[in-house]
Amino acid sequence: MSSAGGRHFLQIPGPTNVPERVLRAVARPTIDHRGPEFARLTHEILAALKELFHNRDGDVMIFPASGSGAWEAALVNTLSPGDRVLMFDHGFFARGWCGIAERLGLEVDLVPSDWRQPVDPAAVEERLRAEGDAPYGAVAVVHSETSTGVCSDIAAIRTAIDRAGHGALLLVDAVSSLASMPLPQDEWGVDVVVTGSQKGLMLPPGLSFNSVSAKALAASDNATLRRAYWDWEALRAQNARGFFPYTPATNLLFGLSEALAMLREEGEAAVFARHDRLAAATRAAVQAWGLETYCADPANASSSLTAVMTPDGVDADAVRQVILDNFDMSLGTGLGPLQGKLFRIGHLGELNELALGGALGGVEMGLRLAGVPFRAGGVTAALESLATEAAAASATAS
Ligand code: PLP
Numbered sequence: 001m002s003s004a005g006g007r008h009f010l011q012i013p014g015p016t017n018v019p020e021r022v023l024r025a026v027a028r029p030t031i032d033h034r035g036p037e038f039a040r041l042t043h044e045i046l047a048a049l050k051e052l053f054h055n056r057d058g059d060v061m062i063f064p065a066s067g068s069g070a071w072e073a074a075l076v077n078t079l080s081p082g083d084r085v086l087m088f089d090h091g092f093f094a095r096g097w098c099g100i101a102e103r104l105g106l107e108v109d110l111v112p113s114d115w116r117q118p119v120d121p122a123a124v125e126e127r128l129r130a131e132g133d134a135p136y137g138a139v140a141v142v143h144s145e146t147s148t149g150v151c152s153d154i155a156a157i158r159t160a161i162d163r164a165g166h167g168a169l170l171l172v173d174a175v176s177s178l179a180s181m182p183l184p185q186d187e188w189g190v191d192v193v194v195t196g197s198q199k200g201l202m203l204p205p206g207l208s209f210n211s212v213s214a215k216a217l218a219a220s221d222n223a224t225l226r227r228a229y230w231d232w233e234a235l236r237a238q239n240a241r242g243f244f245p246y247t248p249a250t251n252l253l254f255g256l257s258e259a260l261a262m263l264r265e266e267g268e269a270a271v272f273a274r275h276d277r278l279a280a281a282t283r284a285a286v287q288a289w290g291l292e293t294y295c296a297d298p299a300n301a302s303s304s305l306t307a308v309m310t311p312d313g314v315d316a317d318a319v320r321q322v323i324l325d326n327f328d329m330s331l332g333t334g335l336g337p338l339q340g341k342l343f344r345i346g347h348l349g350e351l352n353e354l355a356l357g358g359a360l361g362g363v364e365m366g367l368r369l370a371g372v373p374f375r376a377g378g379v380t381a382a383l384e385s386l387a388t389e390a391a392a393a394s395a396t397a398s
Contacts, residue, residue: 009329011359013146013176013305014199016349022202025258026251033250039242048260053193053211054184061210061235064249067175067196070208071097073230074171074192078216080224081105083137086127088119091145092335104225116296118152121160128164138169144177147335149307150295158189169216179263180275180304180348191216202259202349207252275303278347278356281385282306285360285378294342304348314372316343323366353386
């Protein structure tokens with residue numbers, strides 16, 4: 001049976017559901033990307049992005065690319081051939097970024113880590129103190145590891161760098177955390193935030209970003225890795241006039257403008273609280289099912305997604321297939337070594353309590369149909385969690 005009516009449930013941790021308002025904005029007629037209307041759009045978007053990232057003194061770069069392009073841009077604009085980069089093997093995407101750094105000719109020190117745990121700030125400090133004659137140019141970490149559902153403490157990593165008295169740049173992948181979890185760039189001293197359009201920003205895939213601190217802009221003057229398409233300077237020079245050095249993704253920028261307006265209307269604190277609520281309810285469901293989240297400690301859980309381990313001998317991809325076939329819902333697959341061992345529930349971007357209830361209902365029915373040993377009652381536990389939060393919110397409001 002396949003659900004013929006209703007919409008497809010896209011519950012992967014990105015790309016996420018695109019709100020109607022954003023879809024309508026993307027569908028507007030394309031305009032001249034060298035005309036005055038476009039220049040106004042660029043200026044308006046760049047100003048709004050600086051607020052979104054909490055980046056007062058630096059600049060935000062927009063690329064017509066997926067998140068991986070912004071990974072590369074962050075590295076080629078700040079580092080030189082042979083520079084040492086401190087990275088941690090804390091998930092599939094951390095490994096992916098490391099692979100790009102290595103292919104660019106950087107000297108990556110990839111610290112073996114437990115994927116079920118966040119990056120250890122004490123290990124950051126220890127490595128920086130023990131660097132020897134070849135200083136690290138940058139520390140690069142993934143904030144919300146989309147492959148594991150584990151969130152690393154960026155403020156604590158900043159403190160660790162400062163305690164070591166080290167001048168390394170801090171580069172942070174916020175592909176699945178921006179606009180879902182707090183990452184105040186100035187306050188946490190992040191030099192480059194890397195992100196993409198297709199998750200918390202509620203846009204289709206196709207845009208990516210570097211939010212760059214004043215310190216990273218200064219570092220880029222001396223960085224000598226080859227760069228052409230990703231060059232921040234060329235982009236900044238054109239952006240100052242409202243334009244781009246190439247044909248920009250005009251219609252995605254219409255969508256971005258609308259998505260930024262939606263985020264402003266909801267308010268940053270409310271957006272983060274909503275993600276926290278939905279994440280907590282999802283974890284309540286997993287616990288009631290008698291299953292385990294891949295993230296070992298809920299205190300480190302990402303609010304964007306939850307990775308759910310299937311019991312030994314149960315292929316998580318087979319469960320996902322049953323859910324897709326029967327209920328028209330897509331869940332995220334396990335990535336790399338985690339394939340078949342877990343499925344990932346995305347609860348970021350445009351999502352509310354009722355939609356999450358439906359998604360968890362699909363998971364619970366799917367577990368049953370797939371013959372997974374589990375306890376019923378996860379959805380009830382999730383609804384209980386959501387209702388308790390709603391009651392608390394209305395008590396505070398009245
Ligand atoms: N970093 C993280 C944390 C991601 O989740 C992803 C993609 O999901 C990427 C980087 C790579 O982004 P993209 O697939 O848009 O190139």
